Amino acid sequence: MKVISHRGASGYAPENTLKAFRLAVEMGSKDFEFDVHQTRDGILVVHHDFDLKSTAGQDVKIAELDYADLRKFNVAAHFKRDTTTQHAPRLEEALDVIWPAADWLNFEVKNDKNVYPGIEEKLLAFLGSKPGLFERTVMSSFDHGTLRRFRELSPRLKLAYLGHGLSTALLLPAVKRAEAVGAVNFHLALRIAFKLNVQKIKKAGFWVGIYTVNTRKDALRMKEIGVDGIFTNHPDILTLKS
Ligand code: G3P
Ligand code: MG
Numbered sequence: 127m128k129v130i131s132h133r134g135a136s137g138y139a140p141e142n143t144l145k146a147f148r149l150a151v152e153m154g155s156k157d158f159e160f161d162v163h164q165t166r167d168g169i170l171v172v173h174h175d176f177d178l179k180s181t182a183g184q185d186v187k188i189a190e191l192d193y194a195d196l197r198k199f200n201v202a203a204h205f206k207r208d209t210t211t212q213h214a215p216r217l218e219e220a221l222d223v224i225w226p227a228a229d230w231l232n233f234e235v236k237n238d239k240n241v242y243p244g245i246e247e248k249l250l251a252f253l254g255s256k257p258g259l260f261e262r263t264v265m266s267s268f269d270h271g272t273l274r275r276f277r278e279l280s281p282r283l284k285l286a287y288l289g290h291g292l293s294t295a296l297l298l299p300a301v302k303r304a305e306a307v308g309a310v311n312f313h314l315a316l317r318i319a320f321k322l323n324v325q326k327i328k329k330a331g332f333w334v335g336i337y338t339v340n341t342r343k344d345a346l347r348m349k350e351i352g353v354d355g356i357f358t359n360h361p362d363i364l365t366l367k368s
Contacts, residue, residue: 128355137359140202170217286311
C-alpha cells in the first residue's frame with residue numbers, strides 16, 4: 127500500500143508549502159499529492175482552497191491575484207505551531223523539491239466550473255518539461271469537465287476520479303463516470319471506505335486510493351481491506367502509536 131504525503135507533510139508543517147514538501151522528502155516520502163490553481167497572470171501554483179481564508183486568513187481569490195501579489199500573503203498564518211512565513215509556491219518550485227524523491231505524483235487540479243480556462247493544456251505542457259514526469263503523474267479533479275478535457279487532450283494521461291459528496295448508494299454511478307473518462311485510479315473519501323465499497327471499485331479494475339487517513343488504526347484497516355494507497359498528512363503514519 128502506497129503512503130502518499132497529502133499536501134506535503136501537512137500534519138507537521140503548513141500544507142502545500144515548500145517547507146511541507148521538504149519535510150515529506152526528509153521523512154522518506156516517494157509518493158506525493160498536492161493541489162493546483164492558477165493566478166490571474168497564468169502562473170500555476172500550489173494551494174488547497176480557491177481563496178486564502180483558511181491559510182492566510184484573507185478573503186481573496188487566487189484567480190484574482192497576480193503571482194507577485196499572491197506571494198505577499200503568509201499561507202502559514204493558520205498553522206500556529208510554525209511561526210515562519212511561507213508563500214504559496216509556484217508549481218515548478220514545489221516540483222523542484224519533490225522530483226528527486228518522487229516515484230508517483232498526484233496533481234489534484236482545483237478547477238470547479240472551469241474557473242481556470244486552459245489549465246489542462248498548461249499542465250500537460252508542464253508534464254513535458256521533465257523526462258519521466260508524465261509517466262509518473264496521475265491527474266485528478268473533483269471537476270468532471272476537467273477530467274474530460276484532459277482525456278480529449280491526451281489519451282495516455284493517467285486520470286483519477288474524485289467525487290464530491292459520494293455515498294455508498296452513489297458509488298456505482300460514480301464508477302461508471304470514472305470508466306467513461308478512462309480513469310485508472312479512483313480516489314475515495316475515508317468516510318465511505320468500507321470493505322464492500324473498496325471491493326466494488328477494485329472489481330471494476332481501478333487502483334483505489336483513500337483520503338485522508340490520519341490515524342495508524344485507519345491506515346492498518348485500509349491495508350487490511352486491500353486499498354492500494356492512502357493519502358495522509360503524516361508520512362510516518364504506519365509507525366505512529368495511534
Ligand atoms: O486528492 C485527495 C484529496 O486531497 C482530495 O480532497 O479536499 O484534500 O483536496 P482535498
Ligand atoms: Mg487534494
